[in-house]
Amino acid sequence: MALSPKLDLRQTQALVMTPLLMQSIRLLQLTHVELEQFIEQEIEKNPLLERAETNDEHFSLSEQGFGADRNSSDDGEFGRSTMSGDLDAEGNRSSEPGDHWLESGEITSSGSMSDTFDSSLENIFPDDPGTHDFIAGDLASQWKSSSGDGYVSSGGEGFNLEQVTASPVTIRDHVGEQILFAFEKATDRLIAAELADHLDEMGYLRADVAEIAERLGVEAAHIEKLITVMQGFEPAGLFARDLAECLAIQLCAKNRLDPPMKILLQHLELLAKRDFHSLKKLCGATDADILDMLQEIQLLDPKPGTAFSSGVADSIIPDVQVDLGSDGTWRIELNPSALPRVLVNNHYFATVSKAKASAADKIFLNDCLQNANWLTRSLDQRAQTILKVASEIVRQQEQFLLHGVAHLRPLNLRNVADAIGMHESTVSRVTANKYMLTKRGVFELRYFFNAAIAATEGGEQHSSQSVRHQIKRLIDAEKPDDILSDDTIVDLLKGQGVDIARRTVAKYREAMNIASSVQRRREKKAQASVRKADEKSRADVA
Known part of the structure; x- marks a missing residue:
């Protein structure tokens, strides 16, 4: 059989991930802070x-049977004017009369007014913002707030906040200040600084004293004395070796x-197990004394160094606001403060296009226009998708909101x-790090997604979060003489129509940081005995 070239036509389907599509997908999963940073970078480029x-309009969805009331533009795109837009034909936004009074040609400068009225404003208004105070050259070079020409402007335009704001104090800086006052000898300060470098983020000393003593050529006993002194630094608890x-x-x-x-601290494992019987024997104390010591320990800080952690928590800005209207329907809106507002300056594009420019400049300008239009469309699409997913979540979880x-x-x-005709991956990206503001608080959209717990006798399934709530409610209502074991909780939940295994109850209980039934029984029995002793003492006094 001879080999020969030939033409063949085939029809196939393929999903092509273009760079713009990948960027649109990335925009979906960005948080509010990340989206603001991305837009700032795009505006800079x-x-x-x-x-x-200013734009007071915002996306809204007012539901009557979950019907949509949407702000639409003439071209049918959803809420286009809220997220993006174009400047007018003259490149300016509309303004009220009198907005440009500075350009009216009136005499406003202090010099021209002085010439006109034959008087100096400095004599009448010595603090006039237009004046400058002269500073000697040697002082001007030392003050950060002064300009390089030896003048200090009383206005606030050139004020740089970053030059005067203090940097966050680290645990190393805080300890270093106390070392200067705690030790007189320079060698002790050097050793103390070396020890301070071995503090972890919790404030614990993670250092081998013998290794440091050998490396620095000093005795280990001397380093131990320095550690004892440094353990008196503020906040209390620094330079400890263990809990x-x-x-x-x-x-x-x-x-x-x-x-x-001291004895109680040496047996923290017994305290964690709430073994009050053994602790009473070891400490020679009563139940009331053990409970008092337990309360004092609970008020202490096991990680004193975390107060100097440099991490900054981002504030949560809800992306969606949900409110129940007076007519009983849900009103779902995108938060206006979380919506980035971007404009495309078509007037500038038209002006520059008419000017003489090289081919490379025209290509660059066309790319900028294409990217700008893509960004506005992507932001609109992102808002539509978030609103669509949020409205479906509200419809599904209406009983929770009520x-x-x-x-x-x-x-x-x-x-x-x-329900909304999208792919699971799209819903997953939309619900990641997005928040909903309701009358019950601010919840991440992922909070409303829960695993299903089977119901007994084929009833309606229960969410894992509601089952956790029922377990906590049962434990909070238990009596000191009737502590519920995990098996008992399983039986009670089955009586309420929840088919759950004992190991699942134990897993949920541990996730909520609830002690076991044995530990709870010991603690509540000790509390009951203390209450009885108090009641007896009050009765004897009466």
């Missing part, structure tokens, strides 16, 4: 993009480190994706 100064020593330092600062407390967490329904990404 693209001369056709700029921020809208027990950290708590002991803080109790010593409060003058509460008595012999029973009655609380006990009525939270099981929900997964596929349910929402099928």
